[in-house]
């Protein structure tokens with residue numbers, strides 16, 4: 001027979017433990033059963049994709065400017081309010097071809113705080129990247145630092161609307177105009193963003209958009225160039241199709257970078273939901289901002305001004321180790337323990353990758369280095385449940401108290 005006194009003592013001990021636990025740690029948070037990734041592609045109803053596939057089967061036309069791609073291209077023209085649209089198999093090749101078609105050579109001023117494809121596109125065109133620091137609010141190229149980096153070899157500025165945040169458009173345009181430089185935007189993250197009611201593609205000489213599966217808006221994989229000079233359309237069309245002008249004429253050494261019919265089909269189907277995707281992103285961001293507002297050491301980019309319609313493609317926060325009590329890397333690991341896979345976009349900086357480490361940089365890149373050490377992109381995507389966001393915020397709040 002179990003001694004009643006010791007049973008009581010055990011029960012008392014458990015209650016005390018629970019009280020202490022609840023006092024200091026609150027209710028225990030369970031790890032997610034399924035992984036929560038930084039993003040998940042939005043998928044249209046499968047019946048719609050099947051119906052579209054049937055059309056492709058009936059056409060027996062799979063790539064090379066097929067009818068679905070032409071339809072997609074017309075829709076994007078309408079969406080972006082221009083005829084100067086060219087579609088590609090991915091954003092990287094779009095940018096590479098864009099730089100080539102624009103005839104960019106020598107040196108290009110660019111940002112180290114980006115996905116490495118931005119710099120690769122320069123490298124593949126034998127262009128020297130000149131890295132300049134970013135501004136601390138939205139992590140875009142700092143116009144104040146651009147001018148000092150211009151040399152007689154500079155031909156262009158390649159800035160990135162990183163996380164979909166518009167660059168300092170007026171300042172960059174002014175510098176480009178005064179120095180007779182091309183202004184090119186890597187708008188991989190920025191589809192759907194508008195400024196003063198104009199599509200973001202309206203700004204600069206050319207913008208590249210990525211329609212990769214991880215993007216807010218996608219076409220499985222895909223890329224798009226929007227450009228101001230009407231004359232470039234045929235050049236881009238040649239360059240993405242081996243340089244063919246017709247069956248018997250090759251007018252330039254092109255490559256193969258064509259978008260296929262399945263990609264175009266997905267693009268058409270997802271485009272119908274763009275507004276819903278943006279709206280859900282807005283709700284998610286508002287929730288993160290509200291729940292984490294009082295957490296010391298968690299910093300959000302400032303709210304955007306009313307003239308910008310943002311697309312909520314990413315949810316970056318900065319973790320200040322001293323204030324939060326845990327470094328960004330520790331929080332990243334802690335979230336993983338709960339099956340939450342936030343991402344350190346964009347750490348390391350491009351300038352820290354082995355293939356670009358030796359590129360000489362005159363700028364000390366102080367802001368970019370600091371941001372790269374503090375940045376963390378939290379999960380945001382259409383299917384992310386509201387109570388999952390609650391739980392992610394709880395984990396972050398509890399982490400700040402040291403569990």
Ligand code: T4K
Nearest residue numbers: 037039040041090091092115117118188210211212213214
């Ligand atoms: N310029 C900039 C500024 C860019 O950010 C990018 C691409 C480019 C140029 C080049 O554009 P593309 O050539 O890619 O069109 C991802 C993407 O692959 C890349 O497109 C994107 N930027 C970059 C920021 O993110 P990873 O290495 O982080 O992808 P991954 O495979 O780790 O995916 C991230 C998460 O997404 C996974 O943890 C799970 C989820 N996921 C991913 C895929 C592919 C899914 O749920 N389903 C999927 O099908 O690079």
